[in-house]
């Protein structure tokens with residue numbers, strides 16, 4: 093850890109660099125807070141106001157009007173200064189386009205000057221130097237940032253989750269106000285409210301971080317892309333150069349020297365003890381270890397009992413100690429109002445479904461109330477009326493729960509009806525129930541607590557404990573119209589990110605492959621019948637035209653689509669089975685028995701002729717050949733699907749199409765790679781849970797979607813090559829498949845569950861699209877009929893690219909017309925691992941940017957026309 097003398101040395105060195113050679117070092121008291129500005133821009137169409145060198149406040153400065161290309165004379169220059177500070181240099185050069193701060197000498201920021209400093213940051217935030225870089229990353233809507241955070245404009249969620257009333261409503265909605273808004277919601281004011289003893293006062297306030305962006309509170313230098321370290325108490329933040337000077341030896345973790353001893357800003361509690369990248373650059377791992385420990389353990393940063401209300405009663409000192417000291421305490425406890433069921437150990441935020449299961453039998457807070465979680469199901473668990481989602485989970489777990497049922501649930505999950513003294517079972521006993529709980533963010537007891545034996549081969553039981561730590565897993569819902577490629581993408585992600593297929597899953601996939609083989613063959617046989625009939629009819633017509641009499645030739649002999657009697661019997665048998673939907677009844681027994689004939693039929697010239705016309709066959713997938721060529725091998729008992737087979741097998745699971753996996757990847761973003769940031773200190777990896785649902789499962793009016801309300805993002809998958817395909821809806825009506833995809837997408841975007849959820853569009857099957865676009869015009873889909881490609885060299889690639897962008901833009905326009913937000917688009921070829929990997933990394937970037945947008949850390953000011961910018965910028969990902 094840097095000692096104080098070392099700090100001093102560093103500081104001295106800094107000052108010496110700033111001062112003219114040989115100048116004496118001023119003592120701290122006499123340091124000026126001075127600003128030097130250089131304007132490097134083209135001649136301005138107005139004159140910069142004369143500056144009173146003594147009092148920069150005479151300028152009445154605002155931001156935003158001076159930027160490259162701005163022609164409107166601003167009433168002011170984008171610089172404001174601390175009240176009453178001297179200007180040492182104010183330099184106006186006129187040969188560039190931006191106002192740029194060149195140097196500052198600063199004194200220690202005192203608590204009084206920090207909020208004032210924030211004003212001065214506004215000016216230099218649009219430096220514009222990184223435009224090229226920005227275009228490589230998901231660019232945010234420039235209009236977005238002007239929206240009030242969480243305002244009524246349909247804006248997305250603020251990144252900081254609150255479950256109490258915000259402290260300062262006035263400032264919260266208005267980022268502009270936030271120049272001093274930080275002050276009104278500053279720790280000082282929270283400390284004052286705290287005296288009143290209301291935990292509400294400690295709620296996180298989404299507005300508080302608003303407009304501070306990337307300007308260092310100490311040196312005033314700004315760069316919207318560089319990271320800053322925030323003080324845990326106040327709104328000040330520091331660049332890597334100023335961090336150590338401003339925060340000293342950090343005896344209570346990351347706090348300005350002047351904030352030491354003060355309670356932390358509760359919205360930052362979740363970052364306690366988590367090292368940031370910037371800190372890992374300026375301190376050694378040993379120092380970081382000490383700082384992080386101090387941050388987590390020092391008394392000033394601890395929760396206080398009065399900040400927690402449990403079952404309607406504020407906690408006492410010893411109760412807080414009991415909760416924090418128990419075997420299974422609530423994770424990431426924040427100030428607020430909670431309910432606690434001491435019999436089952438269920439714990440949740442007041443008015444909400446249970447969030448976790450903690451140790452039972454703790455004597456804390458008041459008595460559990462029936463309306464604790466605001467349920468309205470008339471089903472009661474230990475006296476609490478449960479929520480709808482809990483009731484659904486119980487139903488799926490086969491627990492009978494008609495209205496007016498009163499359960500008694502114990503901490504091991506066993507339950508009985510009240511007054512019956514007869515244990516009926518264990519709610520969380522089955523792996524499937526725990527799986528459902530994990531999908532719907534309902535807690536399950538941890539392994540040793542539930543006593544339930546976990547089957548280590550099921551994905552659910554392996555991953556469930558991870559979900560207990562709420563907030564660590566980002567849920568991604570993967571969805572799309574039938575055949576769009578969601579299961580291929582899911583499996584690809586599973587292979588990519590180290591999730592092994594369990595033996596049960598492999599067995600499922602094997603059966604799927606074997607049964608699909610018969611499906612493919614039946615499509616061919618049906619097509620063959622049709623082609624044969626057509627050929628014969630044509631033949632008859634031409635013969636009768638030629639001879640003016642009915643033909644006497646044996647027609648079937650001549651037709652290329654004719655098959656022999658044995659195959660004909662087999663064909664009739666198979667098509668009958670397929671028609672009755674009874675295929676599964678024959679498996680797996682029939683698999684081996686019929687394998688030789690399947691292979692023979694497939695090799696038959698009539699079937700090969702039919703295969704040549706596969707484009708005319710409804711729902712005949714490209715992968716069919718891959719499997720039919722190996723019919724005998726696939727049908728054998730020893731067959732184990734290879735990775736390619738797994739990918740090509742259509743589907744993930746045989747049953748309901750619901751599949752889930754957890755993964756994480758290196759958290760370094762493209763940004764950090766570009767900045768050559770090194771990770772000397774291990775950073776926590778973000779975990780993702782990818783949930784894939786089958787669109788067929790949604791036939792009941794999207795009822796299921798309600799279960800997925802807490803998704804971090806929806807990944808909507810569209811097969812690009814579907815633009816000329818037809819698709820039959822539930823009523824058998826045929827629609828263009830791209831249109832059907834669009835409509836499905838629209839219903840999802842409009843669905844209330846996803847109002848605050850980011851969307852990423854995967855435009856899949858680019859390979860098939862590339863192959864098709866020159867044969868079939870994009871206008872085969874009426875929605876895309878306005879596509880008018882430029883044909884510079886008539887080359888396929890550029891045509892496919894143009895068409896791809898066009899489709900992307902159509903979806904983006906649709907999305908933005910509904911939400912006012914930007915849709916992010918990635919191109920995928922699900923069969924290629926690298927392509928899927930890139931797409932998921934893109935999702936990771938989008939989520940980071942989405943978070944930052946909500947935090948309003950970075951203000952991105954960009955031109956946002958769909959055609960000019962988007963065609964070259966990554967909201968549509970380029971390959």
Ligand SMILES: Nc1nc2c(ncn2[C@@H]2O[C@H](COP(=O)(O)OP(=O)(O)OP(=O)(O)O)[C@@H](O)[C@H]2O)c(=O)[nH]1
Pocket residue numbers: 572573574575576577578579580581713714715739740741742743786787788856857858859860920921922923
């Ligand atoms: N050419 C090509 N085919 C693909 C691609 N992605 C998936 N497919 C194939 O398209 C077909 C449908 O893909 P699936 O992953 O099963 O699609 P899905 O969304 O799961 O569809 P359902 O299972 O019907 O709900 C399969 O035969 C895949 O092998 C791709 O990028 N290019």
Ligand SMILES: [Mg+2]
Pocket residue numbers: 575579580742743744
């Ligand atoms: Mg599938």
